[in-house]
Amino acid sequence: MLDDEGEASVFVNRDLVEPDTIIDEERIVGRDKQLESVVSFLKPTLQGNRPPNMLLYGPAGTGKSLIIGAVTQQIIELCQSKGERFGVVDINCQPINTLDQAVYELVQTVAKDVGAEIGVPETGVSTKRKYRRLYELINEHYDSVIFIIDEIDLLVGRRASDEPAYSKLLYQLSRASNTNEIEGRVSVAALTNDPKFMEDIDGRAESSFNPRDVYFPDYDATQLREILGNRRDAFRPNALEDDVIPLVAAFAAQSHGDARKAIDLFRGAGDLADERGDEGVCEDHVRESQEEIDKDRSLKLVEGLTTQKKISLYATASVACYSNRSTSSVPSPVGFKVYQWVTDKIDADQMTRETYVKYVKELSTYGLISASRKSRGRGGGMYMEFTFTGDPAAMMNRIVDDTRLEGIAEQEELLRSVANSQLREFYNK
Numbered sequence: 082m083l084d085d086e087g088e089a090s091v092f093v094n095r096d097l098v099e100p101d102t103i104i105d106e107e108r109i110v111g112r113d114k115q116l117e118s119v120v121s122f123l124k125p126t127l128q129g130n131r132p133p134n135m136l137l138y139g140p141a142g143t144g145k146s147l148i149i150g151a152v153t154q155q156i157i158e159l160c161q162s163k164g165e166r167f168g169v170v171d172i173n174c175q176p177i178n179t180l181d182q183a184v185y186e187l188v189q190t191v192a193k194d195v196g197a198e199i200g201v202p203e204t205g206v207s208t209k210r211k212y213r214r215l216y217e218l219i220n221e222h223y224d225s226v227i228f229i230i231d232e233i234d235l236l237v238g239r240r241a242s243d244e245p246a247y248s249k250l251l252y253q254l255s256r257a258s259n260t261n262e263i264e265g266r267v268s269v270a271a272l273t274n275d276p277k278f279m280e281d282i283d284g285r286a287e288s289s290f291n292p293r294d295v296y297f298p299d300y301d302a303t304q305l306r307e308i309l310g311n312r313r314d315a316f317r318p319n320a321l322e323d324d325v326i327p328l329v330a331a332f333a334a335q336s337h338g339d340a341r342k343a344i345d346l347f348r349g350a351g352d353l354a355d356e357r358g359d360e361g362v363c364e365d366h367v368r369e370s371q372e373e374i375d376k377d378r379s380l381k382l383v384e385g386l387t388t389q390k391k392i393s394l395y396a397t398a399s400v401a402c403y404s405n406r407s408t409s410s411v412p413s414p415v416g417f418k419v420y421q422w423v424t425d426k427i428d429a430d431q432m433t434r435e436t437y438v439k440y441v442k443e444l445s446t447y448g449l450i451s452a453s454r455k456s457r458g459r460g461g462g463m464y465m466e467f468t469f470t471g472d473p474a475a476m477m478n479r480i481v482d483d484t485r486l487e488g489i490a491e492q493e494e495l496l497r498s499v500a501n502s503q504l505r506e507f508y509n510k
């Protein structure tokens with residue numbers, strides 16, 4: 082089978098494994114409960130009533146956008162057949178910084194959907210004017226509307242002390258029909274990975290938004306297998322060896338349970354097979370793509386760290402890497418001693434032990450390491466134990482690109498002995 086460029090390819094429909102491709106409802110699996118809830122909440126629209134507001138929450142890649150998108154699409158079609166205009170106004174807050182930009186983005190989205198002029202400039206007019214234009218467009222073109230605000234918790238606004246921008250936006254949008262600014266029925270669906278933002282919304286916003294919750298948990302390996310199995314026709318028949326889907330699902334379930342990343346890995350394995358001119362996709366392609374993904378991710382992350390964080394991570398990784406013990410986990414007091422040694426050697430500032438622990442713990446939120454609290458036994462106090470999820474030596478190599486640490490890397494034997502003597506001292510106490 083040849084692809085668009087006339088090259089042999091394992092794919093027949095690569096789009097199906099692109100994350101942004103909108104898929105048919107038959108390909109959605111494992112989200113029956115969430116689908117049922119969203120359908121039941123939005124059904125009143127079809128009877129001419131106002132649906133409740135909704136909060137769809139759960140980790141990344143668990144189908145929040147997919148489910149709300151599929152249900153609202155159906156409602157658009159059902160309304161159309163009755164001659165009613167149901168507007169779906171969908172924005173993602175990730176690239177947006179302020180309330181003013183968010184309102185402008187809403188105006189732009191509606192204008193594009195209905196083919197009208199935006200009608201307000203992006204800058205130089207008040208946010209109020211933008212709201213007015215938004216309501217005007219909606220009143221002209223829709224009988225009812227749902228606002229879908231993705232990654233709502235990221236819309237914090239400029240000043241940390243103010244009421245967050247998401248709180249103001251939720252307040253305005255959810256009361257727009259009570260104040261008759263929008264004549265038709267309005268509802269708001271907020272999507273987030275982190276529902277804790279609700280703790281910071283203003284009391285007024287809370288009572289006017291007052292959402293019905295729908296929770297999206299991580300997918301397990303069985304669900305991911307099904308999701309991927311439903312897209313196997315992206316590949317040429319017989320191009321996939323039997324163990325490919327189970328392995329992709331197992332990798333994804335183990336590290337995140339995110340369908341988007343699982344689909345990325347599936348596609349990556351196919352791309353690798355194509356690159357090498359192999360006829361089919363096998364287990365090795367999956368393993369190598371996963372390694373590439375891990376490498377890229379940690380590389381990007383390490384590049385963005387401050388020097389102090391790099392040193393903390395380097396010292397911790399060196400203990401994991403050089404340890405002569407049977408486990409490679411790193412007790413924080415040992416990591417800190419090695420950190421002190423490294424900072425002395427390169428003549429860098431030295432943070433306190435608390436700061437060192439805070440920095441290393443922070444990296445656990447990126448999945449590079451895991452951190453757990455341990456007890457030293459009676460009277461011995463508590464400490465943190467760090468374990469690297471990937472290869473600590475690869476991590477060290479990446480950090481050494483930071484020139485100040487090159488000198489240390491040349492003293493590998495010395496660092497090895499420092500790490501082990503600190504480990505011995507810690508465990509023999």
Ligand SMILES: Nc1ncnc2c1ncn2[C@@H]1O[C@H](COP(=O)(O)OP(=O)(O)OP(=O)(O)O)[C@@H](O)[C@H]1O
Pocket residue numbers: 099100101102104108109110111112140141142143144145146147148231273274297308340341344
């Ligand atoms: N249940 C499912 N069945 C089939 N495909 C799915 C399912 N859940 C998610 N996907 C696919 O995974 C990708 C990510 O899903 P989606 O965008 O809905 O995640 P999300 O929860 O909104 O994530 P985020 O918080 O990152 O925006 C999409 O390509 C989607 O098609």
